[in-house]
Amino acid sequence: MRRFVVVGHRAITSGDFKLDDLCGSAGRLDVLLRAINSSFFLSHDIRKDVELQLILLGEPEPPKTVRLVGSELKYLNPDERSTGALIRNALMKKAKGEERSSPGIYISNRSYKDVLSTIPKDTQFVYLKEDGKDIRDVKLSGDITFVLSDDQDLSAEEEEILMDYSPEKVSLGPISYHSDHCILVVNNEMDRRIR
Amino acid sequence: MRRFVVVGHRAITSGDFKLDDLCGSAGRLDVLLRAINSSFFLSHDIRKDVELQLILLGEPEPPKTVRLVGSELKYLNPDERSTGALIRNALMKKAKGEERSSPGIYISNRSYKDVLSTIPKDTQFVYLKEDGKDIRDVKLSGDITFVLSDDQDLSAEEEEILMDYSPEKVSLGPISYHSDHCILVVNNEMDRRIR
Numbered sequence: 001m002r003r004f005v006v007v008g009h010r011a012i013t014s015g016d017f018k019l020d021d022l023c024g025s026a027g028r029l030d031v032l033l034r035a036i037n038s039s040f041f042l043s044h045d046i047r048k049d050v051e052l053q054l055i056l057l058g059e060p061e062p063p064k065t066v067r068l069v070g071s072e073l074k075y076l077n078p079d080e081r082s083t084g085a086l087i088r089n090a091l092m093k094k095a096k097g098e099e100r101s102s103p104g105i106y107i108s109n110r111s112y113k114d115v116l117s118t119i120p121k122d123t124q125f126v127y128l129k130e131d132g133k134d135i136r137d138v139k140l141s142g143d144i145t146f147v148l149s150d151d152q153d154l155s156a157e158e159e160e161i162l163m164d165y166s167p168e169k170v171s172l173g174p175i176s177y178h179s180d181h182c183i184l185v186v187n188n189e190m191d192r193r194i195r
Numbered sequence: 196m197r198r199f200v201v202v203g204h205r206a207i208t209s210g211d212f213k214l215d216d217l218c219g220s221a222g223r224l225d226v227l228l229r230a231i232n233s234s235f236f237l238s239h240d241i242r243k244d245v246e247l248q249l250i251l252l253g254e255p256e257p258p259k260t261v262r263l264v265g266s267e268l269k270y271l272n273p274d275e276r277s278t279g280a281l282i283r284n285a286l287m288k289k290a291k292g293e294e295r296s297s298p299g300i301y302i303s304n305r306s307y308k309d310v311l312s313t314i315p316k317d318t319q320f321v322y323l324k325e326d327g328k329d330i331r332d333v334k335l336s337g338d339i340t341f342v343l344s345d346d347q348d349l350s351a352e353e354e355e356i357l358m359d360y361s362p363e364k365v366s367l368g369p370i371s372y373h374s375d376h377c378i379l380v381v382n383n384e385m386d387r388r389i390r
Contacts, residue, residue: 020215034232041373042371043370043371078225078373080276175237185383188380191370
């Protein structure tokens with residue numbers, strides 16, 4: 001299993017937003033929607049071996065976690081607007097435990113710490129960070145979890161929580177990219193390792 | 196200069212479309228909008244050494260070409276909707292020769308053949324194609340032009356026109372990706388070569 005965990009520091013935690021304004025009133029939810037696109041889409045397929053967890057920390061009810069499971073996903077299209085509608089539907093649910101919103105999309109009130117604790121212990125944790133070791137020189141396991149942030153860095157506290165999992169710090173090249181672009185570069189590298 | 200040429204076979208050639216329906220009535224313009232995002236965005240910057248030409252071949256007035264120049268671009272945001280608005284503004288202009296629509300965005304009625312003929316002869320032409328040589332094993336020049344298609348392959352005729360420029364066929368790995376994802380993988384590879 002290939003997992004991505006993305007922290008959306010200001011991303012809205014209710015379904016009360018307009019699909020016409022995903023960048024503004026939705027707390028840069030657009031960043032997370034693009035992360036969905038780059039996690040799952042292949043030319044004529046959806047990646048079935050990928051799981052993506054989006055951790056939403058914006059108002060009004062943080063935290064919320066949206067978990068997307070590639071092997072179950074349906075109704076996902078590559079554009080931001082229709083993906084935004086799927087996530088809005090999920091955010092409209094009262095999530096106490098984890099609840100299914102649509103095929104392959106689950107919503108819960110798990111925190112970042114909760115999410116990391118639910119990931120199987122035998123996975124390889126990777127922290128995507130500019131000062132890490134070049135991904136091309138790193139051994140990558142088949143069961144692997146990449147943790148990254150939205151357009152803001154992980155906070156000191158979030159970084160400390162991650163350190164409990166002894167992640168390897170990994171970089172993707174000499175230039176710093178958007179989160180969704182990072183996921184794509186990772187997917188390409190993983191595709192090359194596996195086949 | 197790093198150039199990308201992307202052919203949008205059904206992309207609408209007038210400004211008469213809704214920003215709420217970029218995938219449907221705009222002839223999969225969404226594919227080209229994502230190509231803009233992946234061509235230009237860095238974490239906190241716009242790539243100034245990139246030029247992107249989008250060739251629109253859909254109704255009602257094909258062909259139209261939108262040329263985006265990284266060193267001049269302003270008002271570009273990463274989301275699909277606002278980028279769609281910039282392209283719609285360009286398509287509302289009567290383009291006989293090439294005309295500037297907004298900073299860094301030009302519109303013309305150039306065809307695919309015209310566009311290739313305007314690119315400096317001393318550039319290295321690369322045709323992104325699944326059966327090509329792995330990009331990691333290919334010598335890449337600083338002045339380079341990557342030609343790719345939208346969600347449909349280049350037609351036999353388009354491929355023949357490209358062959359006049361003796362392009363190198365290059366692939367990006369074992370799996371076939373969306374056009375915007377291809378551009379990202381290319382940008383990462385180029386970033387690694389240059390720095």
